Amino acid sequence: MIVTLTPNPSVDRAISIDALRRGEVHRATASRIDPGGKGVNVSRALAAQSVPTMAVLPSGGPEGHLLEELLDAAHVPHRAVRVGGAVRLNISVLEPDGTTTKLNEPGPALSEAEVDALIVATRESATDAAWVAACGSLPPGVSTDFYADLVRRVRATGRRVAIDSSGKPMAAALAAAPTLIKPNHEELAEAVGRDLPTLADVDAAARDLLATGIEIVAVSLGADGALLVTGDECVHAVATVTTPLSTVGAGDCLLAGLLHGLSSGLGPAESLATGVAWGAAAVTLPGSSVPSPEDVAxxxxxxxxxxxxxRRLAR
Known part of the structure; x- marks a missing residue:
């Protein structure tokens, strides 16, 4: 079982157009709607591969009802914590070459009681979990220490914790030493405060974070694949996608595959390869679709x- 926590989930609408032109009227060539948020996407990817998962999330307003209906339709087990505000609605504009433009709402402000209820629900759901993955941005007003508090409270139960976030919430979480982190190139550079133009720079930055007590640093690098660093090894995996359709959720699918590999007894290298396969398969699909076993194969x-x-990395 892999439990995910998404403190700021969304309903995601993806709209395909021929080309984005600022200030003009566009006619969509296709559209779709999916449950969204980074942790939700991780659980969606796991469920699509028949991997046991539970998505913990706040839910409120008509968008919250729609989000839960979409999760039910996708057969994603979830535990919703009722909140007073409405779940956000995000829009992605997709162009034929794979370029994605995202418009993300801020999400509902959560009360202190609602925030605590999310952490309690996560701990209760994780009783038999191999991993707890907490992912994404925080809603307005939530303390930047949210993920750090979660790491300390969940690790105290003996569960392994993965964090995928950015900015001040990620910085605070790093200080609490989660088991695993999955930043992208830009987020890792932000975490260590310097540019990372080569794989060597990424490796050095990852080792700086390992020195603080983190066990695994997996860095998604877009077209350059992903680099995983532990105290014992540094491995690189890459997959070529010739016809990309959308990058939305690809990093979340990578994290899902990585955690599935680790929880199934695979080593870090083989788990990274699994994650890269899942992430690359997601890029071949429209919107925030998650891959099927056939897509991954x-x-x-x-x-x-x-x-x-x-190796110098693409910007």
Missing amino acids: AIRVDLTHRPDLS
Whole structure:
């Protein structure tokens, strides 16, 4: 079982157009609506692969009802904490070359009691969990220490915790030493306060964070794949996608595959390869769709235990 916590979930509408032109009227060529939020996407990806999961999230307003209906339709087990505000509605504009423009609402302000209820629901749901993954931005007014508090309270129960966030909430979480973090290139640079133009720089930054007590740093690098660093190894995995449709949720699918691998007894390297396959498969799908087993099976991943650390990374 992998439990996810999404403190700021969303209903995600993806609209496809021929090209985005500022200030003009566009006619959509296609559209779809999905349950959203980084942790929700992780649970969706796991459920699509028949991996046991539970998505914990706040739910309120008509958008919250729609979000839960969408999760039910996708057969994603979830535990909703009732809140007074309405869940946010996000819009992604997709162009034929895979370019994605996102318009994200801030989300509802949560009370102190609602925030505590989310953490309690997560701990209760994680009784038999291999991992708890807490992901995404925080709603307005929630303390930047939210993820740090969660890490301390969940790790005290013996559960492993993965964090995927950014900015001040991520910085606070790092100080609490989660088991695993999954930043992207930009988020890792932000965390260590310096540019990371090569794989060597990413490796060095990851090792700086390992020194604080974190056990696994997995960095998603877009077209450059992903780098995973532990105290014992540094591995790189990459998959080529020739016809990308949407990058929305690809990093979340990568994290889902990685955690599934780790919870299934695979080593870090093989788990990274699994994650990269799931993430690359997501890029071949429209909107924030998550891949099926058939989608994943079509992806070829190149994994190396001795990466070329001099490799310069795409911006």
